[in-house]
Amino acid sequence: MSRIKEFNLPDLGEGLTEGEILAWLVKVGDTIELNQPIVEVETAKAAVEIPAKWAGQVHRIFHPEGTTVEVGSPIIAIDTDPGAGPLDAPSTTSTPGGDLPTPSAASLAAVEVAPAEGMVEPGLIGGPAPGGRTAVLVGYGPRTTAAKRRPRKGAVPEQAAPTTTPVAPAPVAPAPVAQAPVAPAPVANGRGAATSGGLVLAKPPVRKLAKDLGVDLGTLTGSGPLGSITREDVQQAANGSVAAAEPVAATSVATSAASFGADREQRIPVKGVRKLTAENMSRSAFTAPHVTEFLTVDVTRAMKALDRLRGRREWRDVRVSPLLLVAKAVLLAVKRHPMVNSTWAGDEIVVKEYVNLGIAAATERGLIVPNVKDAGRLSLRELADALNDLVQTAKSGRTSPADMSGGTLTITNVGVFGVDTGTPILPPGESAILAFGAVREMPWVHKGKVKPRQVTTLGLSFDHRIIDGELGSKFLRDIGDFLADPEAALLAWT
Amino acid sequence: MAKGDPGGTTRGRRAAPRSRKSATGNPELVQLLTPEGERIDSVTGPDGIEYRVDFTDEEYRGLYRDLVLVRKLDAEATALQRQGELGIWASLLGQEAAQVGSGRALRTQDMAFPTYREHGVLYCRGIDPIMPLGLFRGVDQGGWDPNEFKFNMYTIVIGAQTLHATGYAMGINMDGKTGTDDGEAVIAYFGDGATSQGDVNEAFVWAGVFNAPMVFFCQNNQYAISEPLERQTRIPLYQRAAGFGFPGIRVDGNDVLATYAVTRTALDNARHGQGPSLIEAYTYRMGAHTTSDDPTRYRIASEVEAWQAKDPISRVKAFLEKQQIADAAFFAEVDEQARRESVHLRERVLAMPNPEPVTMFDHVYPNGSPLLDEQRAQFSKYMESFEGSAH
Numbered sequence A: 001m002s003r004i005k006e007f008n009l010p011d012l013g014e015g016l017t018e019g020e021i022l023a024w025l026v027k028v029g030d031t032i033e034l035n036q037p038i039v040e041v042e043t044a045k046a047a048v049e050i051p052a053k054w055a056g057q058v059h060r061i062f063h064p065e066g067t068t069v070e071v072g073s074p075i076i077a078i079d080t081d082p083g084a085g086p087l088d089a090p091s092t093t094s095t096p097g098g099d100l101p102t103p104s105a106a107s108l109a110a111v112e113v114a115p116a117e118g119m120v121e122p123g124l125i126g127g128p129a130p131g132g133r134t135a136v137l138v139g140y141g142p143r144t145t146a147a148k149r150r151p152r153k154g155a156v157p158e159q160a161a162p163t164t165t166p167v168a169p170a171p172v173a174p175a176p177v178a179q180a181p182v183a184p185a186p187v188a189n190g191r192g193a194a195t196s197g198g199l200v201l202a203k204p205p206v207r208k209l210a211k212d213l214g215v216d217l218g219t220l221t222g223s224g225p226l227g228s229i230t231r232e233d234v235q236q237a238a239n240g241s242v243a244a245a246e247p248v249a250a251t252s253v254a255t256s257a258a259s260f261g262a263d264r265e266q267r268i269p270v271k272g273v274r275k276l277t278a279e280n281m282s283r284s285a286f287t288a289p290h291v292t293e294f295l296t297v298d299v300t301r302a303m304k305a306l307d308r309l310r311g312r313r314e315w316r317d318v319r320v321s322p323l324l325l326v327a328k329a330v331l332l333a334v335k336r337h338p339m340v341n342s343t344w345a346g347d348e349i350v351v352k353e354y355v356n357l358g359i360a361a362a363t364e365r366g367l368i369v370p371n372v373k374d375a376g377r378l379s380l381r382e383l384a385d386a387l388n389d390l391v392q393t394a395k396s397g398r399t400s401p402a403d404m405s406g407g408t409l410t411i412t413n414v415g416v417f418g419v420d421t422g423t424p425i426l427p428p429g430e431s432a433i434l435a436f437g438a439v440r441e442m443p444w445v446h447k448g449k450v451k452p453r454q455v456t457t458l459g460l461s462f463d464h465r466i467i468d469g470e471l472g473s474k475f476l477r478d479i480g481d482f483l484a485d486p487e488a489a490l491l492a493w494t
Numbered sequence B: 001m002a003k004g005d006p007g008g009t010t011r012g013r014r015a016a017p018r019s020r021k022s023a024t025g026n027p028e029l030v031q032l033l034t035p036e037g038e039r040i041d042s043v044t045g046p047d048g049i050e051y052r053v054d055f056t057d058e059e060y061r062g063l064y065r066d067l068v069l070v071r072k073l074d075a076e077a078t079a080l081q082r083q084g085e086l087g088i089w090a091s092l093l094g095q096e097a098a099q100v101g102s103g104r105a106l107r108t109q110d111m112a113f114p115t116y117r118e119h120g121v122l123y124c125r126g127i128d129p130i131m132p133l134g135l136f137r138g139v140d141q142g143g144w145d146p147n148e149f150k151f152n153m154y155t156i157v158i159g160a161q162t163l164h165a166t167g168y169a170m171g172i173n174m175d176g177k178t179g180t181d182d183g184e185a186v187i188a189y190f191g192d193g194a195t196s197q198g199d200v201n202e203a204f205v206w207a208g209v210f211n212a213p214m215v216f217f218c219q220n221n222q223y224a225i226s227e228p229l230e231r232q233t234r235i236p237l238y239q240r241a242a243g244f245g246f247p248g249i250r251v252d253g254n255d256v257l258a259t260y261a262v263t264r265t266a267l268d269n270a271r272h273g274q275g276p277s278l279i280e281a282y283t284y285r286m287g288a289h290t291t292s293d294d295p296t297r298y299r300i301a302s303e304v305e306a307w308q309a310k311d312p313i314s315r316v317k318a319f320l321e322k323q324q325i326a327d328a329a330f331f332a333e334v335d336e337q338a339r340r341e342s343v344h345l346r347e348r349v350l351a352m353p354n355p356e357p358v359t360m361f362d363h364v365y366p367n368g369s370p371l372l373d374e375q376r377a378q379f380s381k382y383m384e385s386f387e388g389s390a391h
Helices: A105-110 A204-213 A231-245 A247-258 A272-287 A300-311 A322-336 A380-395 A469-484 A486-493 B057-082 B096-105 B119-124 B131-137 B160-174 B198-209 B237-244 B256-271 B301-308 B312-322 B328-350 B357-361 B370-384
Strands: A004-008 A018-024 A037-042 A047-051 A056-061 A068-070 A074-079 A111-113 A290-298 A342-344 A349-351 A357-363 A366-368 A409-412 A432-436 A440-446 A449-463 B111-113 B186-191 B214-220 B248-252 B277-282
Touching: A037 A074, A047 B057, A204 A231, A204 A272, A272 A366, A290 A469, A300 A322, A300 A449, A300 A469, A300 A486, A322 A357, A322 A380, A322 A409, A322 A432, A322 A469, A322 A486, A357 A380, A432 A469, A449 A469, A469 A486, B057 B096, B057 B119, B057 B131, B057 B256, B057 B312, B057 B328, B096 B119, B096 B214, B096 B256, B096 B277, B096 B312, B111 B160, B119 B131, B131 B328, B160 B186, B160 B198, B160 B214, B186 B256, B198 B214, B198 B237, B214 B237, B214 B256, B237 B248, B237 B277, B248 B256, B256 B277, B357 B370
Parallel strands: A004 A111, A357 A409, A409 A432, B111 B186, B186 B214, B214 B277, B248 B277
Antiparallel strands: A004 A074, A018 A037, A018 A068, A037 A047, A056 A074, A290 A449, A342 A349, A357 A366, A432 A449, A440 A449
């Protein structure tokens, strides 16, 4: 019985193929107990802590944090009897990406892979599917690798497979991951993807992706089985058209990069919030035709109104910021122009009677846009509380996906960074987003004289498929009017 | 506490003044032990019934031991799943009192129909805790004898067992086994999500109409996987019973004493021929729905923290300490027993043999069948055609 045992990443949730190492909770040399949490792993379903299967000393950690590991491959080796004296070559480094250092003969002899005692046979479930994972909610999911079969007695060994080998790949069922073109050539049966006007083969999620990215499936040649169009085909087509649009920029970047060494470049893996943000932004920027308009407003009266509000006893404990008034202005203006609170759904426009007001927030994890649900129904005080809650929750990193989904209209408060305005990109599914700039004291013509006044700039981007210049301008104008004289606007509109 | 019939008694008689106020100040929730470990002598429920328990010190300690063991074994199963030794596990964390309280209220002759999460009730019925692990490891079908232990097989289909239970209970009536102090009763477990199932509502109808000796025991743990309670119902769940013509009551499901008292009363009413009732044990699933689920995606940390303060075990511990019913040595001994039993459980899980493929023909018919025998023979021959086969 060897003392070093390797722990393989198990299938943590019914049919998963891989997991990302989020954080190691132990390091090489640590003494650990049975069931002590050793590592945090995030799968397609959940982020979970894995408890140690054996007590002992951490002998080796196979993958650094941030690595995506296939189910069934080793992630940690544990010395189950560290008191029995030193090993010949204790490995103290953690090596990235399965590039294992060659162990000495002695330590090699001491290493024994934990037998597959469990019911979860790594070869059966898992194996990377196209796109990295096979999303299943229930059950053990599709089998994506070939089953390993014992050879039949007296069978003629194919491809000179030695008969003594207990395990040989089944010759009839090649793993789908193998890129060898075993499938019949595309178009051979007339059902090829490229035949224009004919049947285009693509799975529903791929069709959805193509629709989202604005890619015409009929123009693609599929690389999947039977010539079907894969996710990669669509993404390639989408990237191609984007890249083609910016050849000059790409060249100049390449040139400047070439004149400096790679040691002065930092490579940051794109994942998590950054990845999501990037996907959302490019999707929105290249599907919704954006128009941005600007309006500079004298908000002195609004600032004074805020001061008076702060002075009131019942508002004593509430944090009141200019954002509150901007939010109120937006909500009132939406009531006057409901069309701006809508979604482009291809062949129809969905106009919403409720406003889930998104607030773009910069957090440690990156940009997130939680929203205040049904904000139009809230009183000013409730709105203030909801905004404060939302900001606090975002800052503490506890914003739930539910808080971030279903937004209908968004405010981005770029003023907190001290800039005047911007041309914000619409969150997917929304038709308008307002940038609220810094409030500055500026020379302004007030009642015929140049006076120092509190002035801000509003930038409104909207989806020109739904909102014409006239509607967008009226909407922005109303927001400006409210901020210029909130009391009068309230009296006039509500 | 021994399997079967613990000595605690309940009184299910009607209290003279029909007060709607209980000592907890919450007339809608029967509670005999507060989260701080304060003992409430008796409570009159909104149904006018006075609920109380009179346990000996030994029985109090027994309940505590049950709770701790059940939680520890459950945690071990969760760890085994994370280590790749179980395919999936549905943890009962947070629901120990609802299960131990109701499980201990069952008498030997009473029949229970569980969901897939009733590991605590299973334990109270005297079934070896290893049994469900074979099911979740995929090496057997569960393996206990429902007739021997009066505990049906785990039912994965949501709510289906309430119909099985109602049919069983109607059978008891037909056998004339109700109407006495030693009559039989049936308890069916289900969750808040299951109350939206047709099966459960059908079971309510049949049990009500046929006056079946049934206790519908709903552990309202607030979530049907990710769907919160407010998407299941507009009224408190226990009030649903009124529409089907039988009584319903809500009990603090994190209070093992109140759960015991309420369940005992409902079972006794059923065995005496007074028909079905619905108990809503108000509790909280502290962990994930199953090991495949990530609850942080649909509920916030502050909610979980609020329920942490209502933990079913810490309140019993506080009570035992305050009343000097148990000392530090007792608590240490229980912890040690829990540790020992969980290690034992782990060893036995790891040693579970993988079943031979041919065993799938076993246990299909009690006395076999010629057709199956033929299939078994063919299959054995096929398996023998492989190299390295033991046959």
